[in-house]
Amino acid sequence: MHTLGFIGSGLVGGTLARLATTAGLDVVLGNSRGPEFLAGLVAELGDHARAATAEDVAREAELVVVSVPLTAFPHLPTAALAGRTVIDTTNYYPERDGRLPELDFDELTSSELLQRILPRSTVVKAFNNLFHHHLATLARPSASLDRSALPIAGEDEPAKG
């Protein structure tokens, strides 16, 4: 995997993109307003970063991080994300996302809702338990005893890997 895609390049997506380029990956970044609004972040991340429409991110990246408010779920490029593993960082905040009865009554989790909208993608939940600033600052080498725990949840073992 060489190119990591981002649909949503805000506090969490942008932080993960920074970590990814530091680790030597290429990233392609998408948002809602258009690639031109990501020029500053792309310039900061350097040669390994570029911006594209969300649709092109889904087409061009082998693995795609979806890091958006839940209100954006219906606008995701479902067809272009078919066959992709999607890393879902989202959390449900009713005050931001509006009330979603299926989530309020525990009939669905936010990732199950996303999986329903992306039926031909494989959704894996990750990075949603860490404040974005901690994501940026608390990384430790793999053998360190004081590493932060990062739960990864999904039903597909290879995708979780």
Ligand SMILES: NC(=O)c1ccc[n+]([C@@H]2O[C@H](COP(=O)([O-])OP(=O)(O)OC[C@H]3O[C@@H](n4cnc5c(N)ncnc54)[C@H](OP(=O)(O)O)[C@@H]3O)[C@@H](O)[C@H]2O)c1
């Ligand atoms: N902030 C945290 O510390 C934190 C921690 C864990 C989990 N989370 C969760 O992670 C998700 C992202 O949070 P965040 O804090 O990174 O949010 P954020 O800073 O507000 O960034 C949201 C990103 O989503 C993009 N977006 C919105 N609607 C879109 C659409 N229809 N298509 C494509 N992109 C769209 C926005 O693009 P525009 O700017 O162009 O609109 C922006 O790049 C949320 O579900 C949040 O609850 C956040």
